[in-house]
Amino acid sequence: MKDRFSQQAGAYAKFRPVYPTALYEYLYQHSVNKDLAWDCATGNGQVAQQLATSFHQVFASDISAQQLAKAPPAGNIQYAVAPAIAVPLAEKSVDLITVAQAYHWFAGPAFFAEAMRVAKPGALIAVWGYDRLTTPYEYINEYLDYFYHQVVGPYWDPERKHVENHYRDLYFPAPSLPGPELAINDTWSWETMVGFWSTWSSLQRYRESTQHDPLPLAAKELRKRWPSGQMIPVKFPIFLWLGKATEVFP
Numbered sequence: 001m002k003d004r005f006s007q008q009a010g011a012y013a014k015f016r017p018v019y020p021t022a023l024y025e026y027l028y029q030h031s032v033n034k035d036l037a038w039d040c041a042t043g044n045g046q047v048a049q050q051l052a053t054s055f056h057q058v059f060a061s062d063i064s065a066q067q068l069a070k071a072p073p074a075g076n077i078q079y080a081v082a083p084a085i086a087v088p089l090a091e092k093s094v095d096l097i098t099v100a101q102a103y104h105w106f107a108g109p110a111f112f113a114e115a116m117r118v119a120k121p122g123a124l125i126a127v128w129g130y131d132r133l134t135t136p137y138e139y140i141n142e143y144l145d146y147f148y149h150q151v152v153g154p155y156w157d158p159e160r161k162h163v164e165n166h167y168r169d170l171y172f173p174a175p176s177l178p179g180p181e182l183a184i185n186d187t188w189s190w191e192t193m194v195g196f197w198s199t200w201s202s203l204q205r206y207r208e209s210t211q212h213d214p215l216p217l218a219a220k221e222l223r224k225r226w227p228s229g230q231m232i233p234v235k236f237p238i239f240l241w242l243g244k245a246t247e248v249f250p
Helices: 009-015 021-029 046-051 065-069 109-118 138-151 160-164 190-197 201-210 215-225
Strands: 036-040 057-062 077-081 094-100 119-130 182-188 232-245
Touching (some): 009 190, 021 119, 036 109, 094 109, 138 215, 190 215
Antiparallel strands (some): 119 232, 182 232
């Protein structure tokens, strides 16, 4: 699994989008027990923090110690540096497994083998991600597309294509169970949008490869298009795969 976010861990914790309450409500409704949840590739701990409000214990793992250092502590969350395919959890101990915007980094049978090892029979496994954002302003969307494709586009890892394809080309051991249609809806300032750009792995690779930072100029160009001093709506579509760890689930 690649580590593309340790360098910008602080910005990642501050500017990454927040998942909607409706997502968590669905997960809680379909979790038979709430003793232990495993948030795999927890990153800044956003999902783990939410799970901790409903589960007795949360185990939150990631390969980036720098990311975990930015995650807010909680008495019922255990953060641990561990790969997705080998975690220090007991067999048949977990009631819910979540993977948010990370499965494309380690997709494959090995993860699901580990998930099945630690999952209780009937435990819910939820894997989701979000695609690129849009705003109500087409001229802003056009510039966001330009920065994404033309400026930093050549510096995205190949795994980014899986996000663009909503994980349809990745390994899953069974078709997804029915789930809700969800999106992240928020209102952002120009500063937040630029901060979100600063978390992109493609931007870090651009800087490393060229010894140049394209962000100041891009931020200036975006500001010309941004409604002066305004917060504007942004929307990220969410794609979701759901499975149950049962005797017939391989």
